[in-house]
Amino acid sequence: MTDASLSQLTSGAYEQALQVIESVEPRIAAATRQELADQRGSLKLIASENYASPAVLLTMGTWFSDKYAEGTVGHRFYAACQNVDTVESLAAEHARELFGAPYAYVQPHSGIDANLVAFWSILANRVETPTLKRLGAKNVNELTEADWESLRHEFGNQRLLGMSLDAGGHLTHGFRPNISGKMFHQQQYGTDPETGLLDYDVVAAKAREFKPLVLVAGYSAYPRRVNFAKMREIADEVGAVLMVDMAHFAGLVAGKIFTGDEDPVPHAHITTTTTHKSLRGPRGGMVLAQEEFAADVDRGCPMVLGGPLSHVMAAKAVAFAEARQPSFATYAQSIADNAKSLAEGFLTRDARLVTGGTDNHIVLLDVSGYGLTGRQAESALLDAGVVTNRNSIPGDPNGAWYTSGIRLGTPALTTRGFGHDEFDRVAELIIEVLTNTQPGTTKAGxxxxxxxxLADGVAQRVQEGADELLEKNPLYPGLVLG
Incomplete structure (x- = not known):
């Protein structure tokens, strides 16, 4: 099938689908059309977002969404799940091959769900199973109430060491407002106050002192690579389980940009991820595990999860199949190259970047030098058609709500075809907004x-500059809706 005929077929599929939706609730159809228009007309730089392919998007809109399928392949608690078994098996097979993992669990609905499955699998493997063996019980149902109370106490007193939020970690890595911060007795490691970089000796010293059950590595706003072999050495030294959350950089792992010590999968006991972001799939989660933890992870439903979303698992299978194509490795390399181009564009214009640059897909810009908070910068940029998100920086005096930084990512615009010159221009447009924005005042002055x-005329001027870039790199080229 030619590209032209495929585009025509895709356009027809979406137009007909929207017409069906319009017949029931036209406002939803209108919002859907507008969302496409908005995404086409803005510079999307949110590091956790991307554009899934039409094939991935269409896969989610099927009758698989009507199925309940608790359990695992070949062992469901509902009848007539043979096609769901096929879908889940294919998604797991593609995931294992893509990441070189012994075991893949594709049921999690999100990254947080994947992390919860991982946490409880670790507790089951390292706390519940040894306790049951010691007490001579096959499962928790055979425990006396006193034994069960003791086991619950052990569950609630395990330790977790994760990267702090302001250093670039994620709220699911032991942040108090999140369930992970309530499940565990937790402490956090940060980055060097001068360089913003991880200091593995400091992490090791913290681990020796705290002796966690779980050492969490991975990040959501750290613009550098991580040596996971060193993190595994630290975990092994203190008897911890190394869990890596690679949700943000999974596409760089899949595309073989992160290899050797920088590939978490061979080094971590358990690796979790989302399936969108740099991986460019549907919104969802996944757990990869070494054989030691496979049986425990396989209990994710009903241990933590409800019924798996079969239509999303089908879309994961399609996305993983796409990521196994040679073109995805080229795409992943472009993500990293473009992040360097964006960083260089800022640095040549005297902007301050956390860690002084990037070697992944994230650029973290400190906006305090412009007299702004992250929230002010985020809002002013949005007025000009530039979509970012505010983000804490190390030692942030403004906290996690207002922040002192904005986080920028290159996966989405790389999908649209942006390259070095375009990202340099993006940096120029962002700086133009920031240098022409002043803080406001409260009602009390x-x-x-x-x-x-924002100074008069700047938003329109920057939007026009963005439009020039966007028109040269259209989103879903060939997709035409009536």
Whole structure:
């Protein structure tokens, strides 16, 4: 099938689908059309977002969404799940081959769900199973109430060591407001206050002192690579389980940009990820595990999860199949190259970047030098058609709500075809907004951390500059809706 005929077929499929939706609730169809228009007309730089292929998107809109399928392949608690078994098996097979993992669990609905499955699998493997063996019980149902109370106490007193939020970690890595911070007795490791980089000797010293059951590695806003072989050495020294959350950089692992010590899968006991972001699949989660933890992870449903979303698992299979194509490795390399181009564009314009640059897909820009909070910068940029998100930086005086930084990622615009020159221009447009934005004041006349004043004409001028880039790199080229 030619590209032209495929585009025509895709356009027809979406147009007909929207017409069916319009017949029931036209406002939803209108919002869906508008969302495509908005995404086509903005510079999307949110590091956790991307554009899934039409094949992935269409896969989610099928009758697989009507199926309940608790359990695992060949062992469901509902009848007539043979086609779901096929879908889940194919998704897991593609995932194992793509990442070189012994075991893949594709049921998690999100990254947080994947992390919960991992946490409880570790607790089951390292706390529940030894306790049952010691007490001579086959499962928790055979425990006396006193034994069960003792086991619950052990569950609730395990230790977790994860990367702090302001250093670039994620809220599911032991942040107190998240369930992970309530499940465990937790402490956090940060980065060097001068360089913003991980200091593995400091992490090791912290681990020796704290002796966690779980050492969590991975990040959501750390613009550098991590040596996972060193993290595994630290975990092994203190008897911890190494869990790596690679949700943000899974596409760089799949595309073989991160290899050797920088590939978490061979080194971690358990690796979790989302399936969108840099991996460019549907919104969802996944757990990869060494054989030691496979049986425990396989209990994710009903241990943590409800019924798996069969239509999303089908879309995961399609996305993983796409990622196994040679073209995906080229795409992944472009993500990393473009992040360097974006960083260089900022640095040549005297902007301050956390860690001084990047070697993954993330650029973390400190906006305090412009007299702005992250929230003010995020809002002003949005007025000009540039979509980013505010983010904490190490030692952030403004906290996690207002922040002092904005996080930028290259996966989405790389999908649209942006390269070095385009990302340099993106940096120029962002700097133009920031240098022409002033903090606002509160009703009492005090300096505000939220309101801002963008100089007249800047938003329109930057939007026009963005439009030039976007028109040269259209989103879903060939997709035409009536």
């Amino acid at each position: 005090e300096p505000s951390k939220a309101s801002y004043v």
